[in-house]
Amino acid sequence: MWIYEKKLQYPVRVGKCDIRMAKYLAEQYGGADGELSAAxxxxxxxxxxxxxxxxxxxxIGTEEFAHLEMIATMIYKLTKDATVEELEAAGMGAYYVNHDKALYYQNAGGVPWTATYIQAKGDPIADLYEDIAAEEKARATYQWLIDxxxxxxxxxxxxxxxxxxxxxxxxFREAVEILKDDREHKKIF
Amino acid sequence: MSFPNEHSFAPFIGPFDPCPPITCKTYSTPPHLYMCFQPLNLPQFSPQEALRHGTLWPALYSPYESKWGKGRC
Known part of the structure; x- marks a missing residue:
């Protein structure tokens, strides 16, 4: 059960018409290390x-959905007023043919999202280590998007x-520490 | 104790490399890498500043600047 607040976690402003960025932002929308995968x-x-x-x-899973709609808002703002010629020039011609201006879960290269991006191994340490890696990879993706x-x-x-x-x-690193730690046991030195 | 937000290294430059070399490469080393478990009672930003920085704690804030227009770096 969730309670939805009808506002973004952080205000999204897009300062210039740069459709190219909409294509790149898809990496965080439907990419392997994107917000959908994370959530x-x-x-x-x-x-x-x-x-x-x-x-x-x-x-954290819930917050990732808040990030997902921030990315969605960025992509929507960048594409909603674009002409078909502008979409074509920005490398989104094939996207337009398949989706018009609808948002779709695919990465920057056009590969659709797949459940194989995520794992649930059942081993708590294995799962948390994957989560730590996912956060670092998403951090890096944001760096390259900012660039x-x-x-x-x-x-x-x-x-x-x-x-x-x-x-x-x-x-997540703290979660690993909690699971491996014996801090609840009284230590006698 | 503070840690650098960025590290750098000098990669090998070959005599026959096709492009002008980037002699110094950098990579991010955000503060959480040096904090195994967050200590209690760290100083906090004001709520407005926290929203702007994306974190409540100055000790975990990691700035990042775009490389766009900065040339070979």
């Missing part, structure tokens, strides 16, 4: 992870999302 991975793993860290996967644009408004939203990946990575 589905964590919310699915949470059933079999030890009780102590279920809440963490629940919270690809001089639009400071778009960069601002992407920098926020990059910082969130850093925080999530630390939380």
């Amino acid at each position: 589905l991975r964590y919310l699915n793993q949470r059933y079999t992870i030890p009780d102590k860290v279920i809440g963490l996967l629940n919270d 690809m644009t001089d639009d400071v408004d778009l960069q601002d939203g992407l920098k926020f999302l990059r910082e969130r990946e850093i925080i999530h990575s630390l939380r």
